[in-house]
Amino acid sequence: MLHARTAAWLTLQPLTRDQIPRTIAALHPLWHTVAPDHLWALDGHFAHGSLRRWTLLTHHVRRALITTGATSPDPGLLQQVVGRIDTSRHP
Numbered sequence: 001m002l003h004a005r006t007a008a009w010l011t012l013q014p015l016t017r018d019q020i021p022r023t024i025a026a027l028h029p030l031w032h033t034v035a036p037d038h039l040w041a042l043d044g045h046f047a048h049g050s051l052r053r054w055t056l057l058t059h060h061v062r063r064a065l066i067t068t069g070a071t072s073p074d075p076g077l078l079q080q081v082v083g084r085i086d087t088s089r090h091p
Helices: 020-027 029-033 036-047 051-068 075-085
Strands: none
Touching: 020 029, 020 036, 020 051, 029 051, 036 051, 036 075, 051 075
């Protein structure tokens, strides 16, 4: 059975600045109400075009919305979440 399995390393290129608003809005409905300027700022500060980091951010923002009872993320909530989960500093 193991011989029938294939393994391939999937590599995704980072999203470009132009791709951020459309792609991130498609990632999760949470991002539909967030202005493109805020998405670009989040990407520049935290995600750096990485879908993996956007997924992590989406998870934590959803948890914060549930905890606070808010219906959509505002810039303050987004900064607070990024500040709590950004343990690795990227250049």
